[in-house]
Amino acid sequence: MAYQFDQISILIVEDTQPTALLVRSILETFGVKKIYMARNGDDGFHMFCRHNPDIVIADWMMAPTNGIALAHMIRNEPASPNPFVPVILMTGFSEKSRVMDARDAGVTEFLVKPFQAKDLYKRIVQVTERPRQFVRTEEFFGPDRRRTVDGEYKGERRRQGDRNGSPEDSKT
């Protein structure tokens, strides 16, 4: 038995055409048959609402609407057909602060460019085999950002503010 990639659909949102074509080719090699393409976040959200794909792979930096804004729309817009869909964000950034910003917008996984075929495959495996639970608060809706297990912290609450002794600061 192997993954039935022909049973899923994927939306690629990328404004750099050579990269969009390359990602498409990689997914076709994996066996994905239904691939939708968009060139920015607005078009991407339109395509997402129209086709309701199983995975969204988006670039971070696009104009006029970037991948972060797209993730936010997918998670929060009433028109979104599936606010739980895995969103894999492609980016040249690898700085932790940038990653945290994107996590706050509801991105599920990151794919740092340049990447290899197996890196893309690993992200698909990750969102398939280890899906994140979702959290809804007054300020946030998206995948649980607390995947990292900190063996040293023994408290009941795990938000950063709790560790510092300030529950008010922990509101995210």
Next chain:
Amino acid sequence: MTTETPRRAEFIMPGNILKTKLGSGGLDEAILEQAQKLIDESGIDFLPAAQRFLVALQEGIRLSAAHDGRFDDEALIATMLYPAMQLKGNGGMFGYPMITAVGTRLVKFLETIRTPDDDALDIVGGFATALQAIMLLGEKAAEIEEHGQDLTEALDDACARYFEKYTPEEA
């Protein structure tokens, strides 16, 4: 005694439709190798896109050098950071690891500085010239690897000199 207001956080574990559709068993190693070969030998011409990003970078340098007050420092740095990040991220995908190597250093530099002053713009200009040279050669990195190390070392030295003058906190 402190009274804590209960937090209203709802945790939801959505049904895994993706897993239901994909099934199990993963992907054959041969398919992954085939996909990687596709990246390595794609034949997709990245240079036209790379040249557009370079022009955008040069325009960002020009805007920043104008000091005309239309944009704040963060916005000016962003005009250079966007194309730099695209070059860094995409170069290596299309057989231009030198574009990625230079782009990586440029992104790091732009993420560290706070003000695009003349000294910083000289450094960014050096990066732009290096990127232009790589694109003009139009050769894959393997063929210019020998000079590539000299180039990246020279850029590293330029950045180091800048940060000797301005610590990252005040840059």
